Amino acid sequence: MSKVAVEEKGSKVIVEYMIQQNRPYSATDVYTNLHQEFGKTLVVKCLDSGVQSGQLKEKVIGKQKIYFANQDNFPKADEEALRNLDRLVVEQAEQLKAEQAELKNIDYHLKTLTSAQTTAQLKAKVTQLENEISELEARLNALKGTTKQVTPGDKKKAIESRDVCVSEWRKRKRMANEMINGILENCPKKKKDLLEEMGVETDEDHQVVIPN
Structure with missing residues (x-):
């Protein structure tokens, strides 16, 4: 294909693309959007040609030139048509909202x-x-079938042993707290940090409470 034929094809394709899209694009945008079918130099040349023919318009924004379809070439929409479009937009938005709710459900x-x-x-x-x-059920039946009975004396010994253990527990906990509080008086650390450093585990760490 000759150079002239390529330029003619490029001019036709690029101008038609701009009119069809009816959006502002830079030459780089057009070059990319058309998948680099035409060289960037040719794209710029075709866009400028479209401006000269009145099919396109251009606007310089900073250091960039933007091209867009000449809006004067499009038919004017009457007020009723615009109101109908506004109503259609509202209806479509409501329908979209309803369908999104249904999709969520x-x-x-x-x-x-x-x-x-x-x-x-x-x-x-x-x-x-x-x-x-x-x-x-098997374990329950086995327990029900046992003949061993706890005597009042055994029960009393168990209670007394428990009371001794609980008393010792309270005593040792009180002694440990007094010792730790004494250390804390001359220690800048928080109690929690000190206990962690010393490797001390408390009843609260294991969620246990001294029985009454």
């Missing part, structure tokens, strides 16, 4: 269904629970 139900257990999974769970119930 469908998506929620889909996630609920996909996260639900299948029939096979539920049957397996039932079998597992039945086996656990059988094991617990």
Whole structure:
């Protein structure tokens, strides 16, 4: 294809593209949008030619030149047509909002269904629970069948032993707190940091409480 033919084709394609898009573009935008079908120099030349023919207009913004379709060549829209377009935009926006809400609702139900257990999974769970119930019942029956009885004396000894342990627990905890508080009086560290550094674990760390 000759150079003249290429320029003629480029001028036609580029001007028609600008009119069809009806948006402002720089020469680089047009060059990129047309997938570099024409050289950038030719693109600039065709855009300038379109301006000279009155099909396009240009505007310099800073150091960049912007080209766009000559709006004088487009038919004028009457007021009624513009109002109809405005109503159509509002209707389309409302419809879009409704469809988005419906899509959100469908998506929620889909996630609920996909996260639900299948029939096979539920049957397996039932079998597992039945086996656990059988094991617990066997243990219960074994405990019910035992003949060993706790005598009042054994019960009293157990209570006394418990009371001694609890008393010692309170005593040692009080002594430990007094010692730690004494260290803290001359230590810039917080109590929590000091305990961590010393490797001391408290009842609160293990969520245990001294019995009454």
